[in-house]
Amino acid sequence: MRALARTGLALTVWALLCAAAADPADRLADPGQEARARALFKDVRCLVCQSESIDESDADLARDLRQLVRRQVAEGRSDDQIKAYLVRRYGEFVLLTPRLSLGNSLLWGAPVAVLLAGLAALALRRRPSTAPDAETLTPQEEAALKKLGPEERT
Amino acid sequence: MAGRRGRSELRIPMIDELGQFALALALALSLAQTVLSLAARIRRDGALAGAGEGAAVGAFAAVAIGFLALIHAFVSSDFSVLNVAANSHTAKPLLYKVAGAWGSHEGSILLWCLMLTGYGAAMAASRRLPFALKASAVAVQGALGVLFIGYMVFASNPLARVALPPVQGDSLNPLLQDPALAAHPPFLYAGYVGFSVVFSLAAAALAEGRVDPAWARWIRPWTLAAWSLLTMGITLGSFWAYYELGWGGWWAWDPVENASFMPWLLGTALLHSAAVTEKRGALASWTALLGLGAFILAMMGAFLVRSGVLTSVHAFAIDPRRGILLLVILGVAAGAGLGLFAWRAPRLKDEAAFAPISREGALFVNNVLLAAATATVLAGTLLPLIREAIDGVPISVGAPYFNVTFTALLAPALILLPAGPLLAWKRADALGALQRLWAAALIALAGALLSLALVSPRSALAAAGVGLGLWVATGALVEAAERVRAFRAPWSEVGRRLGGLPRGAWGMTLAHLGLGLFAMGAAFETAWRAEAAAALQPGQSMRLAAFELRLAQAGDVVGPNYEAARLLIRVTGPGGRLVCEAAPERRVYAAGGQTTSQVAICPGLLDDVYVTAGDRRDAGVGAGAFLVKAYWNPWVRLVFLGPLLMALGGLVSLSDRRVRFAVPGRARQPLAQAPAE
Numbered sequence: 006m007r008a009l010a011r012t013g014l015a016l017t018v019w020a021l022l023c024a025a026a027a028d029p030a031d032r033l034a035d036p037g038q039e040a041r042a043r044a045l046f047k048d049v050r051c052l053v054c055q056s057e058s059i060d061e062s063d064a065d066l067a068r069d070l071r072q073l074v075r076r077q078v079a080e081g082r083s084d085d086q087i088k089a090y091l092v093r094r095y096g097e098f099v100l101l102t103p104r105l106s107l108g109n110s111l112l113w114g115a116p117v118a119v120l121l122a123g124l125a126a127l128a129l130r131r132r133p134s135t136a137p138d139a140e141t142l143t144p145q146e147e148a149a150l151k152k153l154g155p156e157e158r159t
Numbered sequence: 160m161a162g163r164r165g166r167s168e169l170r171i172p173m174i175d176e177l178g179q180f181a182l183a184l185a186l187a188l189s190l191a192q193t194v195l196s197l198a199a200r201i202r203r204d205g206a207l208a209g210a211g212e213g214a215a216v217g218a219f220a221a222v223a224i225g226f227l228a229l230i231h232a233f234v235s236s237d238f239s240v241l242n243v244a245a246n247s248h249t250a251k252p253l254l255y256k257v258a259g260a261w262g263s264h265e266g267s268i269l270l271w272c273l274m275l276t277g278y279g280a281a282m283a284a285s286r287r288l289p290f291a292l293k294a295s296a297v298a299v300q301g302a303l304g305v306l307f308i309g310y311m312v313f314a315s316n317p318l319a320r321v322a323l324p325p326v327q328g329d330s331l332n333p334l335l336q337d338p339a340l341a342a343h344p345p346f347l348y349a350g351y352v353g354f355s356v357v358f359s360l361a362a363a364a365l366a367e368g369r370v371d372p373a374w375a376r377w378i379r380p381w382t383l384a385a386w387s388l389l390t391m392g393i394t395l396g397s398f399w400a401y402y403e404l405g406w407g408g409w410w411a412w413d414p415v416e417n418a419s420f421m422p423w424l425l426g427t428a429l430l431h432s433a434a435v436t437e438k439r440g441a442l443a444s445w446t447a448l449l450g451l452g453a454f455i456l457a458m459m460g461a462f463l464v465r466s467g468v469l470t471s472v473h474a475f476a477i478d479p480r481r482g483i484l485l486l487v488i489l490g491v492a493a494g495a496g497l498g499l500f501a502w503r504a505p506r507l508k509d510e511a512a513f514a515p516i517s518r519e520g521a522l523f524v525n526n527v528l529l530a531a532a533t534a535t536v537l538a539g540t541l542l543p544l545i546r547e548a549i550d551g552v553p554i555s556v557g558a559p560y561f562n563v564t565f566t567a568l569l570a571p572a573l574i575l576l577p578a579g580p581l582l583a584w585k586r587a588d589a590l591g592a593l594q595r596l597w598a599a600a601l602i603a604l605a606g607a608l609l610s611l612a613l614v615s616p617r618s619a620l621a622a623a624g625v626g627l628g629l630w631v632a633t634g635a636l637v638e639a640a641e642r643v644r645a646f647r648a649p650w651s652e653v654g655r656r657l658g659g660l661p662r663g664a665w666g667m668t669l670a671h672l673g674l675g676l677f678a679m680g681a682a683f684e685t686a687w688r689a690e691a692a693a694a695l696q697p698g699q700s701m702r703l704a705a706f707e708l709r710l711a712q713a714g715d716v717v718g719p720n721y722e723a724a725r726l727l728i729r730v731t732g733p734g735g736r737l738v739c740e741a742a743p744e745r746r747v748y749a750a751g752g753q754t755t756s757q758v759a760i761c762p763g764l765l766d767d768v769y770v771t772a773g774d775r776r777d778a779g780v781g782a783g784a785f786l787v788k789a790y791w792n793p794w795v796r797l798v799f800l801g802p803l804l805m806a807l808g809g810l811v812s813l814s815d816r817r818v819r820f821a822v823p824g825r826a827r828q829p830l831a832q833a834p835a836e
Binding site: 058098117120126 | 287371372373376406408411412413414440512513514515520523524526527528530531532534535537538539542545546549550552553554555556557558559560563564568585586773
């Protein structure tokens with residue numbers, strides 16, 4: 006699988022080096038298509054860089070991948086098709102937003118779980134009785150606080 | 160032999176060996192600190208406690224001697240010290256020779272130990288803590304010192320010599336030769352390690368079985384100091400990344416940025432939950448858990464950054480053995496702390512009841528959202544490692560994921576924030592609080608609608624973000640006005656109230672104002688920044704938003720330790736008005752052979768025009784042209800100004816008479832020292 010990916014990578018690099026073009030001149034003629042390609046760039050990792058997207062990177066490989074995406078956009082493929090193509094070639098590593106899957110459940114589940122647990126704890130907390138009740142600090146606690154210094158009323 | 164080479168007259172002989180000895184001594188003193196303080200606690204012996212505190216101060220002095228020895232080695236370019244040979248160079252400016260002392264793995268661990276023992280000495284010198292709690296906390300701090308100084312002495316010696324010293328050093332990565340980055344690690348570490356005192360106090364309080372309002376008051380100065388310094392450290396790092404890396408952005412959700420952001424998020428939660436514990440005695444065990452958690456995440460950050468398990472722009476030396484050792488240290492400290500929590504927390508009293516709509520309720524929701532945000536960052540940072548370990552599938556978690564999840568969690572927090580300080584403790588009138596915020600709501604709505612209508616391209620999300628930031632910022636000001644009864648009471652009374660307002664209240668207002676400004680800047684800049692790139696020959700120009708950038712000339716310059724191509728770019732605004740002349744450089748450092756891009760920034764009041772120079776095209780069509788990339792970053796100043804205000808707010812709170820370390824006059828009661836209970 007990895008060997009395949011590497012071969013694919015090498016082939017792509019070779020193919021695109023033949024079509025090498027200056028950066029600003031690489032842009033697609035249709036501004037709508039170019040904008041779509043730019044949006045896709047932000048979600049594609051520059052594989053040889055350190056956590057950069059191909060939108061940000063100056064690396065040669067990033068430029069090659071940009072051209073690959075632009076060409077597919079120009080051919081009229083959908084965003085999902087292009088992403089699926091990239092994942093087939095380079096593995097899930099190439100996407101900066103991990104896909105929803107069992108292996109990635111922690112990613113999307115952890116914040117939701119914390120949120121739900123916290124809100125449940127708030128809902129289940131003991132409420133103060135409606136009758137006017139005593140101060141909740143014990144006299145010892147009040148005394149200890151008083152020793153620490155004057156408390157401005159706020 | 161080694162000491163006699165080169166400009167030995169500048170060098171104090173043997174100081175390196177003296178430093179190494181001092182570090183070994185520091186390890187022994189930390190061990191003594193732990194044992195003596197523990198014995199003092201068990202036997203309730205004041206003399207033993209004094210000896211433990213003395214050992215804490217001694218450990219700090221010893222680490223400081225080791226640190227000064229390293230600084231000396233760097234300043235005098237003593238290449239017989241491995242660390243100096245690998246990270247310094249005689250041609251480096253003095254500031255970066257000094258900063259080089261913490262530029263390497265070994266040096267940064269030494270800086271960490273310096274901070275750790277420094278905080279330990281400050282806590283040992285503090286006279287406000289009761290006997291038992293203090294002895295236990297000094298013992299825990301000593302144990303942390305044993306772990307980290309032990310690691311340094313046995314596995315990461317910053318002062319190790321080489322047998323055959325090179326004539327010249329390998330120099331520090333030129334990207335790191337920058338004033339903001341020279342200051343970034345000390346601030347960051349002072350923040351990280353400041354939480355060690357909170358960790359020690361939390362562990363001690365759990366062991367003593369007393370997590371109460373007084374304890375919450377004791378941890379406040381340490382939490383505030385650590386939080387403010389960490390805020391400064393992260394902001395400096397972000398500012399450095401913005402103007403040094405040449406990519407036009409200020410936050411990349413890089414794993415190492417995340418590593419520093421997680422303790423900050425949890426520390427922010429801690430500041431707020433400690434307020435509930437202090438004022439109402441509620442959420443005691445949760446506050447203790449956060450007190451442990453903030454430092455655990457700080458240690459985890461150090462492990463992630465320093466072990467090389469992450470692929471990140473912070474490319475530090477990869478050394479699996481050290482990584483495993485750091486992981487063991489993290490496991491021991493976190494395991495002991497959390498084990499203690501699991502054992503003791505169920506016995507803590509936490510009975511103070513409150514309604515969901517109350518100041519406690521608002522702070523509780525703040526904590527839930529901040530904890531969820533921490534979980535998001537934690538999951539996003541660790542999952543790639545976990546997936547790689549479990550099923551061998553490498554995945555990436557990048558900015559798109561964090562932007563979505565983080566915005567979703569931050570937005571409700573910002574919506575609720577202005578109401579929080581206006582709610583009464585225990586049970587509050589939500590409608591009354593909202594009524595007092597009508598002015599803020601009106602201003603926020605107007606701001607959102609204006610940015611929706613006037614700024615193109617139209618973006619409802621960004622407009623909502625600007626409105627939210629404005630809501631938080633004006634909400635903070637409304638709350639301050641309410642406190643002094645501005646517009647309600649006669650002005651003489653307002654003045655009197657203004658004078659009587661505690662610094663803690665000012666600090667809160669400043670911090671919330673800063674957060675609001677940051678949110679406005681972040682939303683505006685992210686949505687509406689513009690960029691342009693073109694290969695320009697002298698005389699040619701390109702458009703960037705409303706600006707025109709013309710390459711006036713290109714030339715070569717020679718710096719102290721680099722050579723560079725410098726472009727002169729005239730930036731003109733609408734109507735041909737000259738905005739500035741930007742001079743970005745493309746530098747090549749002779750010592751390491753690295754090429755870096757020196758950004759030129761034309762600062763406006765809130766906006767930047769940001770210009771970088773790329774490679775010169777040597778052959779083919781358009782030879783002699785330079786690739787010029789430029790960004791217009793509207794409101795980006797707020798992104799840095801906001802966090803600075805937040806840090807300032809923390810420092811102002813810290814200066815509050817109630818939380819100062821040594822309290823003058825009547826507040827100094829003999830609560831400390833006396834063998835309590």
